[in-house]
Amino acid sequence: MSAITVSTTVNGDAVDFICQPDESLLDALRGRLGLTGAKEGCGTGDCGACSVTVNGRLVCSCLMLAAEAEGAEIGTVEGIAKGNALHPLQQSFLDHAGLQCGVCTPGILVAAKALLDRNPDPTDEEVRYWLAGNLCRCTGYDKIIRAVQSAAAQMRSA
């Protein structure tokens, strides 16, 4: 198998990398580009810790081949803050203790942002169903839902 060159945009910056044909986008982001924010919790698309956006669509980067990212715009947790200015979701997760160990947090933030980009005023049930693909074993989700709703309210009033 010979390596493939891929040209993409990651968090707004043009990036080229090479990868193996069987390499996942997650492995390329973490191993080739050093973007270790996205985590591998399962490798089978069940836990959502590897969530990123590809052309605005929320995907499990462990289920997508890196080579498929050719020409795509990829968004990861590293691109949510603007410099040192946190996104309202990030600040809200800190304010509401929406994380304990924090390993699911990057995926949940990417997923929650994708929700609020589409639906700025979700019900609790909509948040819970949208995040049903993101496993968290520490919090029992209660404070995560509160954090997302608080950020949503703040973003609506901004």
Added chain:
Amino acid sequence: MALDSHGKREFKQIGTRVARPDGIDKVTGRALYGADMSAPGMLVGRILRSPHAHARILRIDTSEAEAIPGVKAVVTGADFSIPDDAALADISVNVMARTKALYDGHAVAAVAATSAQAAKAALKAIKVEYEVLPHVTDVDAAMAPDAPVVQKGRSLESVPAGMGANVTHHCEFGHGDLEAGFARADKIVERSFKTAATHQGYIEPHACLATMNGDGRADLWCCTQGQYMVRTVCAGVLGIEASQLRVTASEIGGGFGGKTTVFIEPVALMLAKKSGKPVKIVMTRDEVFKATGPTVSTSIDVKIGMTKAGRITAGAATLRYSGGAFPNTTVDMGAQAAFAAYDLDAVRTVGWNILTNRPKESAYRAPGAPQAIYAVESVVDELCLALNLDPLDVRILNAARKGTKSSYGPTFDDIGLLATLEAAKAHPHYNTPLKPGQSRGVSCGFWFNFGGNTCVSLNINTDGTVGVTEGNPDIGGSRASISLMAAEELGVPYDKVRTIIADTASLGYNDVTDGSRVTFAVGLATIKAARDAIKKMCGRVAKIWGIDEDAVEWRDGAAHPAGPNAGKFPPMTLEEIAAISFETGGPIAGHYEVNADGAGVSFGVHLCDLEVDKETGQTTILRYTVFQDAGKAVHPDYVEGQMQGGAVQGIGWALNEEYIYGADGRLLNAGFLDYRIPVASDLPKIDTQILEIPNPGHPYGVRGVGETGIVPPLAAVSNAVSRAIDVRMHELPMSPPRVLKAIKAARG
């Protein structure tokens, strides 16, 4: 060590919801977990695992694998020594099988290669010749005299003669005259229960990065609940000295007890030694399920007698636990915890441990207690129903309190059970009428809490800020709590304190982050280290003022003359003392080392409302409230978080989670799709009420809060389901097929 005798202390910072110091790193993706570290030229390590539940390893041929381009090292059990210490020896054999593979997923060989592709090819090229042996995975089947023998000669002296070879441990606890107690009962209920093994389910798989130089010096980066434990075990298994191995704990992506042992770390070190290159091993989720951490699976009999008025006259339980293919004594904790919530004249529990062809048990949040208390609380609920008594009234009537001789021996000091039960009784949740089709379950929970070996250094920086160095991985906000306690004691603002977690070369030994011990024991050591620094600062000031050290006292972040007789001096702040420390004797630091006791037991009560779809057997939790005694909640957000997280893990255990083995002894559901942990859409809000009954063993009254929360949900949910379908459930999890079967069986 008594609660500080300055009456009711007015805290200035303890109990506030400050920002956690690791927060920004964790919401921006910068925090480095086990798999996030790299080293130049590092190799990919992978492990080959047994596909058989039980097999003799006749021969392993690694020659083809070694010949694959890019493969730099291959190891098997032959590369590892077996330490004399029995516990270390079991870990060593679990890390890499020797003569037998003892369960599906047991490691048999490992490779290190320049790419994941080469490592994968090498695993396929290793030839292992097995002689498949009869296996046993069920705890009751394994106890039978004619069961396949998992390991020979492992029974402890506590096991009476004539038991099957898989029975390794026996224990008994209790007091009083059981026969007389049961004779006084108006109603006796005796039932048998089974609980499935569950996994801690941390989202971060085990990961480590190891280097070992030709001179024997080694470095290890890994996700663990205890870097010192990793050092002890790896040094023992590899036969190296502790000082030669420096272990650094990464940020940890959940543990819940499952990261209190090692699996891959000695393998990575051995591969690094053989290859002369850094080696990184990251487990797949499949490996995590097959080869790490499940709880014990259990089979429990409970018999309880009660008067018409609801007083328990006697309680007895027999507990059969299996922690997989290696001996363990987790059943001790179950047998001690089973009746801990009750003040009983007559109580006896008997425990057995039995070997099965399953992975080696790891601790999981209050290990051993949830299963035992589930069985007891289920029978209490059945008695309440039979005698038409309110389940909280019965628990209040029988509750253990200060002065109660506990079911496991010690006499309780100040405990919070009664206050917790009364809070539940008074809460709007308990007083909200149920709608048709809804039911409510109640359960108590208990955990011992640990103290243990702890070591803290506290440095007063010359600019008036403070650095705390502690040795326990922060699994859910403990750096914030430790900083809060240092700030409170010193009288400086929280944001002047930075707490870091040391590697094994930088601070003395610390026990692992377990037993809900960190906020209690590391907190205690931090307060004492702060007092040590205060004493030194007062000494410096006494010198400056030319008065006795005893004539200087510390208040609100500054040294003051102790009284009018001490002389008239303006107070000197910590910042002022720190600024001139080089002229008054040099840097100022406080230290404290302790093997802490007095952890203070913890009780909780859970209320659960739910409904059951009688066509599908599906249970929906509608409302859930957790009441728990925290002693003193240092950072209420993270106390609530522990209560909520524990409750939801318990709900998962009650409703969905289980290790399912096929007839061939292979694990059938080694992934998050089929081993279903609760997701956000499964759950309602989890309400919490923190009670604060100070622990006399901690200067601020702190009790551990991490574990108790997983104990009550098993029975709270089971009692509610049993009431909803009018059939008493005896087995966990209550997955839809199992509930449906119970409904159909009752209908006849």
